[in-house]
Amino acid sequence: ETGVTQSPTHLIKTRGQQVTLRCSSQSGHNTVSWYQQALGQGPQFIFQYYREEENGRGNFPPRFSGLQFPNYSSELNVNALELDDSALYLCASSLGFGGGTDTQYFGPGTRLTVL
Amino acid sequence: DAKTTQPNSMESNEEEPVHLPCNHSTISGTDYIHWYRQLPSQGPEYVIHGLTSNVNNRMASLAIAEDRKSSTLILHRATLRDAAVYYCILRDRDDKIIFGKGTRLHILP
Numbered sequence: 001e002t003g004v005t006q007s008p009t010h011l012i013k014t015r016g017q018q019v020t021l022r023c024s025s026q027s028g029h030n031t032v033s034w035y036q037q038a039l040g041q042g043p044q045f046i047f048q049y050y051r052e053e054e055n056g057r058g059n060f061p062p063r064f065s066g067l068q069f070p071n072y073s074s075e076l077n078v079n080a081l082e083l084d085d086s087a088l089y090l091c092a093s094s095l096g097f098g099g100g101t102d103t104q105y106f107g108p109g110t111r112l113t114v115l
Numbered sequence: 116d117a118k119t120t121q122p123n124s125m126e127s128n129e130e131e132p133v134h135l136p137c138n139h140s141t142i143s144g145t146d147y148i149h150w151y152r153q154l155p156s157q158g159p160e161y162v163i164h165g166l167t168s169n170v171n172n173r174m175a176s177l178a179i180a181e182d183r184k185s186s187t188l189i190l191h192r193a194t195l196r197d198a199a200v201y202y203c204i205l206r207d208r209d210d211k212i213i214f215g216k217g218t219r220l221h222i223l224p
Contacts, residue, residue, distance in 0.1 A: 004158075033212070042202060042214030043159065056211055090158050092212075100147035100166075100206045106158030 004093050004107035012113045013081050021076045021110045023091035031055070031096030032074040033104060034066060037088040049074060050096050078112075086114045118142070119203045124219040127193050135188040135218055137203030142183050146205040150177065150188045153217070154199045162188065162201070198222045 005024045013019050025032050031050045035043035045058035049068035063079040072093070078085055088111050092104035120138040127133040139148065150162040163170055163177045165186075170177040176189040190197055202217040 035212075035214075042200075042216050043212075045211055045213060048211065058211075092158070100145065101164065102206075103161045103164075104151075104159075104212060106160065108156075109158050 004091060004105050006089075006091055006107040006110050008110060009108070010111045010113075012115065014115050015081055015083060017081050018077065018079045019081060019112060021078075021089050021091075021112070023074045023076070023093075023107055025072045025074065025091075025093035026105050029093035029095055029105070030072055031094045031102070032068055032072065033092045033094070034074070034076045035090040035092065036060070036085075037090060037109070039087075043090055046076070081114045083114050086112060088112075118146075118205045118213065119215055121201075121203050121215060121218045123216065124221065126221045126223060127190075128223050129195060130192055133190040133193045133197070133220065135190075135201050135203075135220065136185065137187070138185050139203070139205055140184045142205055143207065146207050148177065148179060148183075148186050149204045149206050149212070150175070151202045151204065151212075151214075152199040153202070154196075159202065159214075164206075193220075193222050195222050195224060 007022045033048040034046040037043040046060050047057040048055045052068045065077045067075045088109040090109045092106045094102045094104045149164040151159040153159040163175050165177045178187045200217040200219050
């Protein structure tokens with residue numbers, strides 16, 4: 001059973017550019033969630049996808065968008081990058097059976113630096 | 116906003132038990148209590164969860180107060196590898212995870 005993988009590991013962009021981060025879910029998982037973690041803070045929920053449909057969104061502007069593919073891998077896209085977007089971006093996959101008991105499995109994250 | 120309150124940091128000696136407290140006074144009847152931890156330079160990892168009864172697994176124990184307004188994560192014998200940020204989280208049927216700042220646990224050799 002493979003775990004959650006993310007690519008790239010590190011990324012440096014300049015303000016105004018666009019970025020795409022990728023996540024490969026754990027085998028058998030149909031739900032993926034994305035989080036932003038600023039330095040010294042807990043992860044902040046961006047959005048969740050269940051079977052290719054967005055299934056909840058946190059307090060992030062529309063320039064943060066996502067996709068989930070039929071194989072349940074996922075992308076996070078951020079347009080018009082701002083300096084405050086510099087953070088660790090985490091994805092987590094789960095079985096998505098709900099009810100408050102679902103365990104999320106996190107990837108190692110992508111460290112994005114915006115200059 | 117996170118619905119839990121945890122101390123910012125705690126220290127413990129290696130090979131001794133560690134009790135990490137969490138207050139969740141506004142917990143609803145359908146909220147599960149989850150604990151995750153984040154080791155340095157890694158993503159968070161699941162530790163344990165429970166609803167009403169105390170729970171044990173290979174990593175830790177979870178003690179839940181009778182009124183469910185607080186809980187305690189117990190590491191029975193801390194090792195240096197347990198140094199991490201520990202997050203106490205309430206999860207309802209929507210299943211979204213709202214992280215707080217967690218407790219940074221330092222283990223002293």
